[in-house]
Amino acid sequence: MFKRLRAQVKQHIYKKHQSSELTFSHSNIYILPSKDGFFFVTVALINFILGINYQNNLILATSYIMAVIMVVVLFIAFFNFNNAKIQYLGAEDNFSPYHPTLNLKLSSSSEIQSLRLTSEYNHTPSHIPIIQDEIQIALPITNLSRGKYETGTIKIMSYFPLGLIRTWSYLRPNDVFYIYPTPLPLDEKEQQPSHIPDKNETLSQQQDSASEFDHLTLYQKGMSLSRVAWKHYAKTEQMLVKTHNSNGHFSNQTVFDYDLLLGTKEERLGKLCTQILDADKQQAHYAIKLKQLRIPLGSGNAHKQKCLEALSEF
Amino acid sequence: MSSKFPVWYYSTSVFVWLISLILIDDFGVGFTGLVSVLMLWQTIRIFTTPTILSVRFINVVTLLGAVTTASLIGLKNSVNVFVALMLIASLLKQIHATKANQFTQICILNFFTYPCLFLFTQSLFAALLVLCMLAVNLAIMLNLEQNLKLKPALKVSIKGLIIVLPVAAFLVVFLPKLPAFWQLPQPQKEAKTGLSENVDPFDIVSLSQSEELVFRATFENEQIEGPYYWRAIIHDEFDGKRWKISEYQRTNMKPPPLDEGEHATIIAQPSHIPWLYGLSYSYSNNPKLNSNVFGTVYLKSLTSKPIEYSIMVSDFSPESTLKPWYYQRNVKIPKGFNPKTTQLAQTWAMSSSNTSEFIEKMRLYFLNNQFIYTLTPTPSQSDNRVDEFLFNTQNGFCGHYASAAAFLLRSANIPARLVSGYLGGEQNKNQGYYSVYQYDAHAWVEYFTPGVGWQRLDPTAWIAPERMTGSLSQLAQLSNEFQQGLGYSLIAFSNWHSINWVRLKLEELDYQWTRVVINFDRDKQSKLFKNWFGKYGTLWAGIISLLIFAILSVILFFLVNYIRRASPPIELAYYNDIVRYLNRDSHSGSVRQNIQELTQLFPENEKVLWQFYALFEKSQYQQKPLSKTELKKLKTLYRQIKKKG
Numbered sequence: 001m002f003k004r005l006r007a008q009v010k011q012h013i014y015k016k017h018q019s020s021e022l023t024f025s026h027s028n029i030y031i032l033p034s035k036d037g038f039f040f041v042t043v044a045l046i047n048f049i050l051g052i053n054y055q056n057n058l059i060l061a062t063s064y065i066m067a068v069i070m071v072v073v074l075f076i077a078f079f080n081f082n083n084a085k086i087q088y089l090g091a092e093d094n095f096s097p098y099h100p101t102l103n104l105k106l107s108s109s110s111e112i113q114s115l116r117l118t119s120e121y122n123h124t125p126s127h128i129p130i131i132q133d134e135i136q137i138a139l140p141i142t143n144l145s146r147g148k149y150e151t152g153t154i155k156i157m158s159y160f161p162l163g164l165i166r167t168w169s170y171l172r173p174n175d176v177f178y179i180y181p182t183p184l185p186l187d188e189k190e191q192q193p194s195h196i197p198d199k200n201e202t203l204s205q206q207q208d209s210a211s212e213f214d215h216l217t218l219y220q221k222g223m224s225l226s227r228v229a230w231k232h233y234a235k236t237e238q239m240l241v242k243t244h245n246s247n248g249h250f251s252n253q254t255v256f257d258y259d260l261l262l263g264t265k266e267e268r269l270g271k272l273c274t275q276i277l278d279a280d281k282q283q284a285h286y287a288i289k290l291k292q293l294r295i296p297l298g299s300g301n302a303h304k305q306k307c308l309e310a311l312s313e314f
Numbered sequence: 315m316s317s318k319f320p321v322w323y324y325s326t327s328v329f330v331w332l333i334s335l336i337l338i339d340d341f342g343v344g345f346t347g348l349v350s351v352l353m354l355w356q357t358i359r360i361f362t363t364p365t366i367l368s369v370r371f372i373n374v375v376t377l378l379g380a381v382t383t384a385s386l387i388g389l390k391n392s393v394n395v396f397v398a399l400m401l402i403a404s405l406l407k408q409i410h411a412t413k414a415n416q417f418t419q420i421c422i423l424n425f426f427t428y429p430c431l432f433l434f435t436q437s438l439f440a441a442l443l444v445l446c447m448l449a450v451n452l453a454i455m456l457n458l459e460q461n462l463k464l465k466p467a468l469k470v471s472i473k474g475l476i477i478v479l480p481v482a483a484f485l486v487v488f489l490p491k492l493p494a495f496w497q498l499p500q501p502q503k504e505a506k507t508g509l510s511e512n513v514d515p516f517d518i519v520s521l522s523q524s525e526e527l528v529f530r531a532t533f534e535n536e537q538i539e540g541p542y543y544w545r546a547i548i549h550d551e552f553d554g555k556r557w558k559i560s561e562y563q564r565t566n567m568k569p570p571p572l573d574e575g576e577h578a579t580i581i582a583q584p585s586h587i588p589w590l591y592g593l594s595y596s597y598s599n600n601p602k603l604n605s606n607v608f609g610t611v612y613l614k615s616l617t618s619k620p621i622e623y624s625i626m627v628s629d630f631s632p633e634s635t636l637k638p639w640y641y642q643r644n645v646k647i648p649k650g651f652n653p654k655t656t657q658l659a660q661t662w663a664m665s666s667s668n669t670s671e672f673i674e675k676m677r678l679y680f681l682n683n684q685f686i687y688t689l690t691p692t693p694s695q696s697d698n699r700v701d702e703f704l705f706n707t708q709n710g711f712c713g714h715y716a717s718a719a720a721f722l723l724r725s726a727n728i729p730a731r732l733v734s735g736y737l738g739g740e741q742n743k744n745q746g747y748y749s750v751y752q753y754d755a756h757a758w759v760e761y762f763t764p765g766v767g768w769q770r771l772d773p774t775a776w777i778a779p780e781r782m783t784g785s786l787s788q789l790a791q792l793s794n795e796f797q798q799g800l801g802y803s804l805i806a807f808s809n810w811h812s813i814n815w816v817r818l819k820l821e822e823l824d825y826q827w828t829r830v831v832i833n834f835d836r837d838k839q840s841k842l843f844k845n846w847f848g849k850y851g852t853l854w855a856g857i858i859s860l861l862i863f864a865i866l867s868v869i870l871f872f873l874v875n876y877i878r879r880a881s882p883p884i885e886l887a888y889y890n891d892i893v894r895y896l897n898r899d900s901h902s903g904s905v906r907q908n909i910q911e912l913t914q915l916f917p918e919n920e921k922v923l924w925q926f927y928a929l930f931e932k933s934q935y936q937q938k939p940l941s942k943t944e945l946k947k948l949k950t951l952y953r954q955i956k957k958k959g
Contacts, residue, residue, distance in 0.1 A: 036418050043426045050429075053494045056619065057486055057834055058432040058441055064482035064489075065448075065475075066425055071867055072478060075874040114460050129461055161470075162455045163418050 013170070014153065020088040020173035024081045030168050031077055033070070037164035041070065070164065077167040080160050084108035084131075088151070091177030092138070093308070095273070096146050100177050101138035102154065106131055114160040120152030144179055146266065148313045151175045178312040183277055184270030187262060253297060254279060257289040258314075269311050276311075280304045290314050322464050323417060323454055326424055327356050327408050329447045330401050333431050336443075340434050340501065341398055344386040348379070352405050359409065372410045379406060393501040397430045414458050421455050424448075433501050436619055438827040449475055477873065481866055488859035490843075490852050491836045501618045508585055509546055509734050509755060511559040515691075515713025516699040524752035528736060529582040529591055530825055532747045538576050538627060543758065543770060544591040544750060546735040548608045550644055552724070554651040555699065557717060557732040563589070564612065566604040581622045581828055588613040591735060591750075596625040622833040633767040636729060644729035644762065652700040652721060659725030669728055669763050676722055677776050680715070683708055687778035712737075715773040716757040723771075729762035733770075742822055749821060885933045885940065888952040892926070895956060905930065919955055926951045 016028055033041060044066035051060030089103040102119055106112065111132055116125035121141045128137065139154065157168040256275045261268040272288065279286040280299070287297040288307050293314070295307055334341060334349040358364075379402045387395050404427045407420050428444045428451075452471035456462050462470065508528070529544075549557035582590055592598075595609030600623040603611045611625060636644065647656075658679075666672040686709040694702045700721045703714055716732055723730035737756035739748030758772040843851030847858075893908050909927045913920040929948045933940045940948065 036415070036422060039419065040422050040425070043422055046426060047429060049495060050433075050498075052492050053496060053498045054433065054500075054619075055491075055494060055835055056432055056436070057831055058436050058444075059429045061482050061486050062425065062429040062432075062444070062448075064485040065478055068478045068481045068485075068870075069452075069474070072474065072870055072874060075871050079875055159459055161459060162452070163459045164455075 014172055017153070017170040017172045018174065019171070020175070021085070022169070022171050023085045024083065024169055026078075026082070028169050029078060029081045031074060032166055034159055034164060034166040037070070037166070040066065040164050044070070069162075073162050073165050076161050077158065077165040079110075080113055080158060081156075081167055081169065083110070084112050086156060086171055088154070088171060088173035088175065089136070091151060091175060093178040093180060093312075095180045096182035099140040099142050100144075100179055101140050102151060102177070104137045104139060104154070104171075105134065106137065107134040112158075114158050116157045116159075118155045118157065120154075121149070125157065141177070146179050146181045146269070146312055148176055148178050148309070151177060178309050180308045180312050181266060181269040181273045183274040184267055186271050186274060254284060254286045255289055255297075256286060258291060259289070269314060273308065273311055276304060276307050318412070319414075319417065320457065320464065321360060322450075323457075324356060324360055324408065325450055326420060326447075326454070327353050327405050329424075329428065329450070330405050332443070333428070334398075334401055336431065336440070337397075337434055340394055341387055345383060345398055348382055348386065349401065349405065352379070352402070352409070356405070356409050366412065367410050372406065376403070376406050391501070392499045393433060397433065397501070400427045400430060418455060418458055421451050421458075424451050434618060436828075436832045438824055441827075441831075445475065445479075477870070481863075481870070484866070485859070485863065487834070487839075488855055488862065490856045490859075491839050493836065500616060508587065508752065509589070511547060511587065512556045513549055513713060513717070513732060513734060513757060514556040515710065515717050515757070516555075516694040516703065526752045527583050527824075528585075528750045528752055528754070529580050530747050530749050530828070531578055531580045531591075531739065534577040534579070538578065538593060540738070542593060542738055542748070543733075543756070543772070544593060544736040544739075545596075545608070545610050545733050546589045546591050547733070548610065548760075549732040549734065552647055552721070552732075554648040554697070557720070560608070560731070562607055563610070565606055567607050568605075576627045577624055578627055579622065579624045581620050581825075581833065583620050584616070584618050586616070588616055590621075590623070592625050593627045595630050596627050598623050598625045600624065620828050620832055622829070630767045630769075632765065633762075634765050636762060636764075641729055641762075644731060645724050645727050647721065647724045652698045654698070654701045655704055655718070655721060656725045658704070659722045662722075663726035669761065672723075672726055672728065673761075673771065676719060676773070679704075680773060680776050685709065685715075685777050687711060687774065712772075712774040713757045715777065716759050719771060719773040720759045720761075723759065723761050730771075731760050733758055733760055742818065742825070745822055745825060747825060749825070885930055885945075885948060888926075888948060889930055892952065892955055922951055922954050926955060 022028065044063045047059055047063035047066065050056070051058075051063055085107050087105040087107075089105055092101045092103060094100040104117070106115070106128075108131060111130060113130055115128045115131065117128070117137060117139055118125045119139050119141060121144055122139065124142075126137065126139055128135065141149075151173050154171040154173070155168060156171065157166065159166060254275075256272050256279075258268055258272060261271045263271070272290075276286065276288065280301075280303075283299060285297045285299045286307075288295045288310065290310060293310060295303075295310055298306075331349050331353045334346045338346045380399055383398045383402050384395055387398055389395055404420060404423060407416070407423070411417055411420060425448065428447045431440050431444055449468065449471045452474065453462075453464065453467040456467040456470055457464075460467075531542075531544075548560045548563055550560040550562075551558040578593065578596075580591060590603065590611045590613060592610050596611060597605035597609065598611045600611075602614055602617075602621065603623055604614055605611050609630070611623070613621065635641075662672050662675045666675060688709050689711055691710040691714060692707040694707065696702050700718050703710060703718055720730045720732050734755070734757045736750045736754040737758075738754055739750040741748050756772075756774070758770060758774065760768050760770055762768050839855075840852055843855040845851075847854035889905065893912070906927065909923055913923050916923070926948065929940065929944060929951070932944075933948075
């Protein structure tokens, strides 16, 4: 019952924030005492009772000082947000272990202090100590696996100025972002893609040696340790493998087929991902076949995007 | 830990230590020592690389601290123990705090811990100290949320408190005061100085001279003339050595219904004894006070804050005789003590026809034998102390003279009793009140004459008549002796004019503070409201104060808004001012265009204007703010331009 009511109230509130741009004003800023704020109020009450019981004007004055501080802090917190503008600039999709980001722009004619931004998918707030004029923020989204997601609710929050008051608002841009599968290297026998037969087709066995470094994929058991990007490992402790790509590997027109690849669903999608990236690198024309879903031949960024999104959604 | 939070966060533990130091008289040296040790530990931890304390270890230390505190202070003083435990808790919490939110909690808790000082002292100094502590506390909270440095954070918090303080003061005055919800135990004061209920002057080697304030008094109209003998305790029982407090001292007597006599208003400092101060025959209608048969007043229960009361003062009513049992009580001296004195009294009595003749003989005896008034008398341990004083040592202070005189009177079957209280007082010329300090403590005698009643007799006045007209502090003859007893305090330097002036000013301030702030209680408030708003004053005041509070809140709202906006960089302010000042028509162009225009209008200013522009441009388009010297130069340029324009 209570839960349902809460959800309803939340839905009602969210309606107001359904936009990719919002100027904060009294109608969309929410202010309540924080946990510490309630503690502060309790201490003020205890001081009040003590002041009354001992008829002690100075203790009474302290409790009034605390009450007035609470009121002033409320105003300061409000003006910190008031008239600031937040804009959703779009999401930056990314490959699976990496974080996609939601890009935001905050602007205000006066300074904004100590903002914390969270999204529905990432509850560790990004803290921005001070905003003068304008700032762009990339809100990382962590711990999500491959897929298509709605941007959901972005929460803008602040405990400014004393940590006693929680001021917050929401932004609900109506958008989606994708997390692409992790590109995985293909097995030897899968190297030969199914393609529309072409005369240019050549086999390349010396892939490792005479090839160009292309991109990084996640290290998996059995891979050659010599291909691990150790520099990257030292920085991030993430084992990535340099994937190499030999020229002329692809014909100009290739179909990448999900069913022709080996492994689990995620592995196959990962391999497809590698294939798409490789093909795009060479500006080849390619199509993909994901069971029933087919994306016809094409090339270029938009085509790559479409294919990768299809992989994410699959 | 030491690297994560700025060192000045730990100032809160210094404050806790300071409070324990101020309250050393209430909590004892042991507790202050404990706090000092904990603070030392804290300091060492800050300046070395400390180990992280386990929760169990901290719990054990906390428990130990609590037990030690309770045993050092004694559970009987519940308020003292409670406050001491709060102080220890605040300190220990600080020692093991490692996270930001723990510091926030400490800061919030300190809003309770610091004002606890007011339970013990409400002086202006304590109020200012707590205010400063709270300012630092707020600065820490600001730093935790905004990463401001110490100086700007302090600036903001002090500014904030300056805005908040008048509003809080307004609330204290106008929000109708509620009666106490329930009775709480009072913090207990250690007896340090003051009058003793049982007097044995011969036991004292050197009269301790405390400059502690006892009370202040104002007279409604200046009809009561000095010298002022402030009566506090009546001693009517002599056991051969000590004069004991009368057992009727604590017997409440309904004061006479008549409202005759002079009024005096007294603000007495808190004391460990209930006996308050009055002149001649005094009584009070104050509900917190009782009056007794001797014409002195006393507190129904001890408080820890100054008490303000009015007394009606009248002369002793003439009495023809004393009741036999009461007469017996007032002439009784234990047998076998001071035979020589008894003998002397009896010879005087034989040759005197009335009491005043007897007293005259006594006076002449003191004067002819060159008795000396001194604060450092020759001590006596003998059983016949009065004998020794009258015939051998012949020096002493008021207690000696009063005690000897009372003994002589009683030996001659004249009813007499010892009175201790205060004599004189230092008058504040500006405000017209008298301040009485501990060093004004005095003892004298009251004797009974049939048909006349009780009369005062001050044998000390024969020896040191100057003592009667002023405060002891103003007595030139004893000034050396007096000041040696005082140690280091402002009054010890009262010979120096400027220091004395400062002392008197501080004293005046403290008087106003006590009268206006501390003793502004429900009665005073409702009187004030009645004066202003008539019969339903309190109700009106409540409504009006809520309204005004709402209006004040609105003002605060706009004030906060204004403060947030009204801080454009100084460079920009200079520039706008120059443009506005010199060239009213142009606002539209770029900065460069505007300056160019100005150089055409004021060619003599050209060089300065371009210099100004160079600095201005630097401040606007460079990420770094201007340095101090650059800002200074900008200012001088700005002034030059305006002057020439």
